[in-house]
Amino acid sequence: MTIGGGNDGRYVVFIASSFDAELLSLTTPEAPMEEAIELVAGGQRGSYPAQECVDRMTTAKAVAYFVSSGLADPQLCWQVG
Template identity: 40%
Template sequence: MHITTDHHSVDQAITSPTDALSALHALDGKNSTQLIASNDNGCLMIGGGNDELYIVTFVVEEDTAFFNLLADARAQDEQDIALVTGGQKGLFPARLCVDKATATEALLYYIEHAAMHPGLNWEQDV
């Protein structure tokens, strides 16, 4: 499994959960704004980092389906939040902006199981 960050297009092999957490903690919303953990079955993309908020998307195989992780605390909030992901600033619905603990939980599960965390709230992007 590899994690790619957008900061100077670094591609690093992930050999432990510690490596994955280091890549997540490097996201700052300025110099490093997106990481992609991937394997043959798809990928988990995490973008943002500014204000400790993240957009987390699980992509199945060859872009067959996309699932966005929902922020339970802001599920009904209609406000948009500005985040930088993939080097581009964008406005995202608050319900899609998860905290660091939730992003960490999704990433660690993905690193171990190469799948979406079944205990988290995901919404298919149609």
């Protein structure tokens, strides 16, 4: 699991189950498709689609589930790719 961001309480969250596996991205499907959000991830500022940015509570829920199971929380929205 990789987490970036944090400014304005928004994060990008990715999971790769194994080397060269497809990434799962935690999403906010109700966010506007055309909106972009500036976040700092990995020490670099970047523009991310709003649908790929989630709030702190959603991030914490994803982390807690992942730490206990090693899997993506099935109650959250994940996108493959």
